[in-house]
Amino acid sequence: MEHYDTTIFNKGLEKLGISLEQKQIEQFLKYYELLIERNKVMNLTGITEFEEVIVKHFLDSLAIVKVIDINKVKKIIDIGTGAGFPGIPLKIVFPHLEVVLLDSLKKRITFLDEVTKELEMTAVITIHGRAEDFANNQNYREQFDLSVSRAVANLSTLSEYCLPFVKINGEFISYKSGKIATEVQVAKKAANILGGEIIANDVFNFLDTDMERSFVVIKKKNKTPKKYPRKAGLPSKEPIQ
Numbered sequence: 001m002e003h004y005d006t007t008i009f010n011k012g013l014e015k016l017g018i019s020l021e022q023k024q025i026e027q028f029l030k031y032y033e034l035l036i037e038r039n040k041v042m043n044l045t046g047i048t049e050f051e052e053v054i055v056k057h058f059l060d061s062l063a064i065v066k067v068i069d070i071n072k073v074k075k076i077i078d079i080g081t082g083a084g085f086p087g088i089p090l091k092i093v094f095p096h097l098e099v100v101l102l103d104s105l106k107k108r109i110t111f112l113d114e115v116t117k118e119l120e121m122t123a124v125i126t127i128h129g130r131a132e133d134f135a136n137n138q139n140y141r142e143q144f145d146l147s148v149s150r151a152v153a154n155l156s157t158l159s160e161y162c163l164p165f166v167k168i169n170g171e172f173i174s175y176k177s178g179k180i181a182t183e184v185q186v187a188k189k190a191a192n193i194l195g196g197e198i199i200a201n202d203v204f205n206f207l208d209t210d211m212e213r214s215f216v217v218i219k220k221k222n223k224t225p226k227k228y229p230r231k232a233g234l235p236s237k238e239p240i241q
Helices: 007-015 022-039 050-066 087-093 106-118 155-165 181-193
Strands: 075-079 098-103 124-128 144-149 166-177 196-205 212-220
Touching: 007 050, 022 050, 022 087, 022 106, 050 087, 050 166, 050 212, 075 087, 075 155, 087 098, 087 106, 098 106, 106 124, 144 155, 155 166, 155 181, 155 212, 181 196, 181 212
Parallel strands: 075 098, 075 144, 098 124, 144 166
Antiparallel strands: 166 212, 196 212
16 A cells, blocks of 8 residues: 555544544555546546545545434435445544445446455445335335435425435434535425424534535434335426425
8 A cells, every 4th residue: 555644634533533543544555546546547537646635535524423413323325326425434543333235327336246355344235226116125224323315305395205215213314515505495294294394504614725515414304204215316307496
């Protein structure tokens, strides 16, 4: 493994109140190397410079600790995980987590299988499929303490994808960028219909950069009606309004 200057990483972790053992640091570095190596043959990320990956993928994934105590979470599902963000960074830092990584592209799941093997992770399940399908599987529906997503979609659509996986009193937390007050307001009805309630929208500038991050926290209050999520494609084409 190459030698990397982890100064920015260490500074960011400190700001988030996270301390890591050497093994965990090495897992992150190995993850970075695997990401860059596989990115040469498949489109995993447009961000490849070490410090950019550290800030925009690793630390950004971990910034969720600002709005939830992950130590109190056991089962988590990452919807539209892509190259494993935020699920893999959260698993590295909080190894007690039972993590499900779901993505609709098989090649990404193949990559994540390699990552979990190389990082010697346990209690990680990777799923190739669509949220609309697996949310109706009783092994997954309303089985999770926390559902997360950094996927790019409007909040009403994401709520329909993610809230069905969350058990009552659990939470769905959406990673969002920029000013989203209007989007959050519009999504309130969808959240309520799906059994949730938007309880927070925290906006902050990330690690002294001009990068703005929002976390929308939706608490699961009631069971999601059986008709949701609707069949594949409808949540994005016709968001609940």
